[in-house]
Amino acid sequence: MARPGVNIDYNQKVITIRGLEKSFDDNYVLRGVDLDLYQGENLVVLGRSGTGKSVLIKIISGLLKADAGEVLVLGKNMALLDSRSLRELRMKVGFSFQNSALYDSMTVRKNLEFPLVQNQRNLSRGEINKRVEFVLDAVGLMQAINQMPSELSGGQRKRIGIARTLILQPEIVLYDEPTAGLDPITSIDINELINEVQQRFKTSAIIITHDLTCAKTTGDRIVMLLDGKFERQGSFDEVFDTDDERVRAFYNYNFTE
Numbered sequence: 001m002a003r004p005g006v007n008i009d010y011n012q013k014v015i016t017i018r019g020l021e022k023s024f025d026d027n028y029v030l031r032g033v034d035l036d037l038y039q040g041e042n043l044v045v046l047g048r049s050g051t052g053k054s055v056l057i058k059i060i061s062g063l064l065k066a067d068a069g070e071v072l073v074l075g076k077n078m079a080l081l082d083s084r085s086l087r088e089l090r091m092k093v094g095f096s097f098q099n100s101a102l103y104d105s106m107t108v109r110k111n112l113e114f115p116l117v118q119n120q121r122n123l124s125r126g127e128i129n130k131r132v133e134f135v136l137d138a139v140g141l142m143q144a145i146n147q148m149p150s151e152l153s154g155g156q157r158k159r160i161g162i163a164r165t166l167i168l169q170p171e172i173v174l175y176d177e178p179t180a181g182l183d184p185i186t187s188i189d190i191n192e193l194i195n196e197v198q199q200r201f202k203t204s205a206i207i208i209t210h211d212l213t214c215a216k217t218t219g220d221r222i223v224m225l226l227d228g229k230f231e232r233q234g235s236f237d238e239v240f241d242t243d244d245e246r247v248r249a250f251y252n253y254n255f256t257e
């Protein structure tokens with residue numbers, strides 16, 4: 001199922017979810033989600049606004065707790081982790097936020113150093129500089145190192161946000177709406193960057209998006225969240241090869257080839 005040039009180990013699951021449920025008062029958002037993510041795979045999660053895509057990746061990254069079901073991330077059961085183990089696990093699971101979540105008062109360099117200084121206090125100044133330059137080079141923005149976020153375009157801020165996610169050398173990357181708010185050409189650049197990250201850093205990823213071009217370009221496998229469950233999954237063409245009106249409506253509204 002992998003895209004050409006992509007290496008996925010289908011014998012190794014990095015995330016396994018069974019029967020996941022989550023509600024907020026009487027708002028039943030996730031109603032029995034089952035999901036596997038394989039080593040090296042880019043998995044795209046599609047779904048309409050408010051279907052629970054962000055809730056799902058927040059549960060995977062430990063920002064929210066499940067009500068029921070089992071969530072295993074890199075072999076660890078999220079429900080059984082103490083706060084220290086959760087912190088350690090979260091370093092291996094990078095979260096690329098929709099709004100890039102950069103600190104406006106810090107230069108790009110300081111923004112990138114921040115997670116390292118917070119989480120890996122034993123690193124020398126030389127090692128920190130090396131890591132910052134490595135991830136900036138990986139996202140093609142070395143020239144922005146001393147700039148402020150306000151001086152960057154939306155696409156550049158996304159790239160810096162992704163660089164900041166990569167600086168802790170995560171094994172899994174969770175992308176929340178990576179192309180939201182970007183023009184189509186800049187979106188294509190970000191899609192290519194997501195694919196480069198997959199190949200260069202050997203990461204596994206969950207990509208949450210409404211953008212069907214992003215889904216088609218980056219997804220080795222697509223799953224669609226419908227009424228609180230994953231009801232369709234497969235390649236892009238398999239997912240949309242259906243008469244299910246909920247799926248057809250999503251396709252027709254978003255994407256015409």
Ligand SMILES: Nc1ncnc2c1ncn2[C@@H]1O[C@H](COP(=O)(O)OP(=O)(O)OP(=O)(O)O)[C@@H](O)[C@H]1O
Binds near residue numbers: 029048050056
């Ligand atoms: N912390 C919270 N407290 C209460 N309700 C919440 C909380 N987080 C999410 N919700 C609710 O859960 C539902 C799913 O939200 P979520 O943000 O996951 O949707 P989404 O599929 O990511 O939507 P979008 O594509 O618009 O970002 C919504 O009804 C939202 O209001």
